[in-house]
Amino acid sequence: MTVTIKDVAKMAMVSPSTVSRVISDDPRISEETKLKVNEAMKELGYHPNAIARSLVSKSTNTIGVIMPKSAHLSLANPFFPEVLRGISASANENGFYILLSIEDDGIGKVNTIDKIVKTGMVDGVIMLYSKLEDETLRMLIDKNFPFVMVGKPINGTKVSYVDNDNIGASYEATTHLINKGRKSIAIITGPLNMVVSLDRLEGYKRALMDNRIEFNPDLVISAEFSKENGYGAVENLIKIGKLPDAILAVDDLLAVGAMEAIKDAGLKIPDDIGILSFNNITTAEYLSPSLTSVDINPYELGVEATELLFQKLQNKKLLPQARIVPTKLIIRESC
Amino acid sequence: MTVTIKDVAKMAMVSPSTVSRVISDDPRISEETKLKVNEAMKELGYHPNAIARSLVSKSTNTIGVIMPKSAHLSLANPFFPEVLRGISASANENGFYILLSIEDDGIGKVNTIDKIVKTGMVDGVIMLYSKLEDETLRMLIDKNFPFVMVGKPINGTKVSYVDNDNIGASYEATTHLINKGRKSIAIITGPLNMVVSLDRLEGYKRALMDNRIEFNPDLVISAEFSKENGYGAVENLIKIGKLPDAILAVDDLLAVGAMEAIKDAGLKIPDDIGILSFNNITTAEYLSPSLTSVDINPYELGVEATELLFQKLQNKKLLPQARIVPTKLIIRESC
DNA sequence: ATTTTTTGTGCAAACGGTTGCACTATTTTC
DNA sequence: GAAAATAGTGCAACCGTTTGCACAAAAAAT
Structure with a gap:
């Protein structure tokens, strides 16, 4: 049924070894036989069996x-x-x-x-x-x-x-907020058992430090990535009366929720509160106001x-x- | 290095064939030897080589x-x-x-x-x-x-x-619009060399026919799936003065663009123009107004x-x- | 004109399994 | 108690390649 290396060998009147060597382009094969073999392969529609190759080569590609x-x-x-x-x-x-x-x-x-x-x-x-x-x-x-x-x-x-580069990205983002004149920056981070949350928190801290802004644990909220949690985080900040002038959300979904909460509280973005997040989902550009976000490169x-x-x-x-x-x-x- | 069926055979003091039969759960093998062999396999941490199996079974799973x-x-x-x-x-x-x-x-x-x-x-x-x-x-x-x-x-x-079920879905969607009292329904369809476009167009036509609404070719716009094209389609309808009271867009992106154009024209959704589309992207629910859409089940x-x-x-x-x-x-x- | 080297090819043993068939030992049947 | 059936296992061929080694023929060196 299936055409094997032996069929090719037979047709080209050489040994299977020779055919194999033609396939792997062994330099010791003469041009003449190469031609013969290649012709036979074409003629028969031969394709080397990957499984058999793998068996001997011990690699599957x-x-x-x-x-x-x-x-x-x-x-x-x-x-x-x-x-x-x-x-x-x-x-x-x-x-x-x-x-x-x-x-x-x-x-x-x-x-x-x-x-x-x-x-x-x-x-x-x-x-x-x-x-x-x-x-x-x-x-x-x-x-x-x-x-x-x-x-x-x-x-x-x-x-x-x-x-x-989560740490670097978060550092850059935070610095950007600071450069825009923001003094009190909250961070909504993901679950603290996720490395990405920790890294982005780390970058945030470093940027604060380098700009001589004191780190305030009250402004760190940790939550699962979801719109609802973003909304809740802002609600909470409002409730405890610690409203910042900027929020760094480690995920766009959190930011989307946060934005809603801010609007619902009658506040303006970016005038009252600036917001910046990570991952740059497609929706980011269609929100109003459109969302500044860290684009990653998956x-x-x-x-x-x-x-x-x-x-x-x-x-x-x-x-x-x-x-x-x-x-x-x-x-x-x-x- | 790697442990093979022979190693297992040796340790269990049987032939490789027997080990193979134990693996494939051949009923002819006695419980006793099964036990011996299984023990040996566990002991050696043996796992049958998938490549070798494939070679003889001629199937790779x-x-x-x-x-x-x-x-x-x-x-x-x-x-x-x-x-x-x-x-x-x-x-x-x-x-x-x-x-x-x-x-x-x-x-x-x-x-x-x-x-x-x-x-x-x-x-x-x-x-x-x-x-x-x-x-x-x-x-x-x-x-x-x-x-x-x-x-x-x-x-x-x-x-x-x-x-x-594109035809059925389109039929259902169009019927829904008709039942809501819409009389003049435009369709923004995709490229007409795509089957999905044709099928959805087909369902639309059938629904019109079954409701004794005449099919009007002027209300059929074909465009690549994109926000921009959705926008352009509506602009065009306005320009030629054929503004319908509902639009069926075969893709949500087209609908999003269409909605923008409608708003920009100072019209209200759904009061002036109803809109309905396909695929139910996540954004659909967050738009305002939220977008009625056909959910598919990939x-x-x-x-x-x-x-x-x-x-x-x-x-x-x-x-x-x-x-x-x-x-x-x-x-x-x-x- | 030998010997040595080079060139090109084939033989046969792997790779790690599966399976038809043969074979022995045991059990069943008459 | 001999013949037939059954149960359990092993032998060896095969799946389709690759590759070390041997070898013959041709070319190069002496």
């Missing part, structure tokens, strides 16, 4: 990409799809394929990383996943299996990762992750390293 | 998923990610993996479908892709290779596909596509068939 199923990021903004595009572009360029797995968050679920790694389906893994169970992480490290994480790992484990994140992984594939002994992708402050009307 | 890189749908709304989630969930349930390829739209680019199919990396293919070059399509059909398309194919080719589309593909894998002779996924009209303030 495939990288596993593990995505969380968790909704808020993947739906509210095209973060994951964009990372994926970056990975895909970079992988394609290097002749690699992508085995995608969307992990079920539920505990006790079958772990696909485990399977694809242990059964040898992939050469390396990229994880868009920070809440990774330690067990899997341990396994990867113990096996010295090449992998890269997108997003700084949670517990300081020494692994390779790529991430946005595509580039994907590219960098893949390149880093390829380095590891070539040199298994490469030490864990980080790649930080710059961000860009998009200035609009909200501050 | 992997399906290829081909996504277009083209931006407008994948970015403006989470359509593709959602389809992907559906595919992933369904595939996982059946112990299948996903080989994802994001195709570069550019002509002359290497065609990944071709490669993964011809080199035997996947058992079947799902294409989220309607602008498929005929060449690839032909190849798949000629090889009788199992595949399913998401979205009705463009040229009536007899292939298996899943799609939203997740289900993915699930159905995968199930259909599995049917084909089991029965290669299955005739091409379609699966139509119902939609849901979400009524809000805009009409």
Whole structure:
């Protein structure tokens, strides 16, 4: 049925080895036989079987990409799809394929990383996943299996990762607010067990410090990313009478909620309160006032992750390293 | 280095065949040896090599998923990610993996479908892709290779596909407008070489006909999906003095633009003009007035596509068939 | 005119599994 | 108690490639 290397060999009247060598462009093959073989291949419509090749070469030219199923990021903004595009572009360029797995968050679920790694389906893994169970992480490290994480790992484990320059971006954003004359800047940050929240808080603190503004813990609100929580955060600031003249929200959704609350309180943006947030969702530009936001580059994140992984594939002994992708402050009307 | 079936065999003091049979749960193996073998497998941390298995079984338990890189749908709304989630969930349930390829739209680019199919990396293919070059399509059909398309194919080719019930949805939407007392309904449709545009136009026509409203070609505007085009379409209607009392936009983006144009013209929504559109992007609910829109179910589309593909894998002779996924009209303030 | 080197190709053993068939030991049947 | 059926396991071929090594023929060196 399927045409194999032997069929080609027969037709070209050479041995299978020779055909194989033609395929891999072995310099020892004469031009003459190359021609014959190539002709036979074309004639028969031959394509080398990837599985058989993998079996002997012990590499599949495939990288596993593990995505969380968790909704808020993947739906509210095209973060994951964009990372994926970056990975895909970079992988394609290097002749690699992508085995995608969307992990079920539920505990006790079958772990696909485990399977694809242990059964040898992939050469390396990229994880868009920070809440990774330690067990899997341990396994990867113990096996010295090449992998890269997108997003700084949670517990300081020494692994390779790529991430946005969250600290730098937050520093820049905060400085921008300060330069606009804002004195009292609140920050609505995400859950404090998320590295992204901590990093953005850190950048905020550093900027305050560098500008000799005292850090005020009352102006730090931590909440899950959602419009409602953004709204609630502002309500709360109003209630305790600590209304700032600017708000830094670590996620656009929080900002959207905050903006509503501010308007509902009869205050003006940016006149009374300036607002600035992160991620630059598409809606940001359509809000009124349009929202100043830090644009991140998920595509580039994907590219960098893949390149880093390829380095590891070539040199298994490469030490864990980080790649930080710059961000860009998009200035609009909200501050 | 890696532990193979032979190592297990040695440790359990049986032949490799026996180990293989234990793995595939062959009933002829005695409980006793099963125990021995399982113990040895655990002891050695053995996992059967997927590649080797594939080589002999001639199946990889992997399906290829081909996504277009083209931006407008994948970015403006989470359509593709959602389809992907559906595919992933369904595939996982059946112990299948996903080989994802994001195709570069550019002509002359290497065609990944071709490669993964011809080199035997996947058992079947799902294409989220309607602008498929005929060449690839032909190849798949000629090889009788199992595949399913998401979205009705463009040229009536007899292939298996899943799609939203676009005609039905449009019929329902138009009827809704009519029931609200609208007499003169314009439709802003997408490019007329896209099946989705045609189908939604078709549903619109049928609803008019069933309600004895004459179809007026002047009220049909075709434009690429974008805010700007939605704006322009309304501007144009105004200019030619054919302002309707309702607009059916086949995409939310068009509706958003249309709404702006209507407001800019000093008209009121829904009082002067009602508006209704398709796809129900997240923003729809936040607009003012909030936008009545047809919610589609991309997740289900993915699930159905995968199930259909599995049917084909089991029965290669299955005739091409379609699966139509119902939609849901979400009524809000805009009409 | 030998010997040595180079060039081009083939042989056969892997890679890590699966499976049809044969075979022995045990059980069932008559 | 011998023949037939059944149960449990192993042998060896195969899946479609790659690759180390051997080898013959041709070219180069002596």
